[in-house]
Amino acid sequence: MPYAIVVVPVAPLRAAPAHRSEMISQLLWGEGVEIVNTAPDGWVEVINQYDGYSGWASLSHLEEVPEDVYHHPATHYLSDWINEVYVNGRPMMVPFGCLLKGYTNNLTAKWGNVTVSLQEKPHILLPTGSPVDPKRLLADAMKFLNTAYLWGGRNVFGVDCSGFVQNVFKLSGVPLLRDASQQATQGTTVDFLQEARLGDLAFFDNPEGKITHVGLLLDDHEIMHASGKVRIDPIDNQGIINADTQVRTHQLRIIKRLF
Structure with a gap:
């Protein structure tokens, strides 16, 4: 099945493929999803890579990516309460705690047809295997x-x-x-x-x-x-x-x- 990454600050995850349907969770900028079903009017059923939660999202909030990009681990998270990132050269404000997936040393990443970058470095390395502080x-x-x-x-x-x-x-x-x-x-x-x-x-x-x-x-x-x-x-x-x-x-x- 296709894979995608969330390319808006926060995307609602709904119980059914309709804007009036209950929001059961949210997808955050930078999270990966697997697309498992489609519906009319641009709705797709997805599974959140992070927690396995499933629901319906708007395809306009996602960018389809190759499987290797989807499986690339998140290495950092955005540490300011609100953070400025650039998506295809245009600024976007995203909330605290969003993950950085597939970034290189100069803090740029290619998510399908979308290029994302940070002009500054309001990010913190995610702990891996170390005791929690x-x-x-x-x-x-x-x-x-x-x-x-x-x-x-x-x-x-x-x-x-x-x-x-x-x-x-x-x-x-x-x-x-x-x-x-x-x-x-x-x-x-x-x-x-x-x-x-x-x-x-x-x-x-x-x-x-x-x-x-x-x-x-x-x-x-x-x-x-x-x-x-x-x-x-x-x-x-x-x-x-x-x-x-x-x-x-x-x-x-x-x-x-x-x-």
Whole structure:
């Protein structure tokens, strides 16, 4: 099947091939996708190379590339909150954390018929196989603080709970799946909240027992999560308490350690 790379800052990934369909996730600039199906009016069903999530995207947001370009690993990520890149010589502003795939030493890449380049170097090398630095993880997480909650969002202009933690861990070289219920299957279990440390993930369930929320633990009594906006709230053995209203908002289910 054809392969492509996302060539717009953020592209919606929808449940069905229509602009009115629910946005179930987002594709970020520089991410690779595999095209598995087509529909009328320029819609294609794709699988995100990074997390395996599938949905419908507009072909106008993608550039088809050879298989070897698709499989070329990302080596860096854009480290400013907003970054200027050039696509076929024209400027484009893309959000924090977008990956750089197929770049040469002079920070240019060829994605099919599109040439992309950086005029400056607001980029950081992606870690590979090295221990995660909790301080770096926290610094990346803080760039999302006060970002508005957006169902399906995966960037600093709008993010959901699992999109938030997925992106933070991505920048430390730790891949997470897309949804909170999927992420809860990863890592090892931490038995007690009192044993939690910076970087552990806490998962929360609804009255039916389904995991519906995730957040990044800062220690054994504070959590950073996307609920209304990305915020820091207290947590105890029962769950999250909203720091502003003192109302309990989420019921703790399980804690996982990824590194």
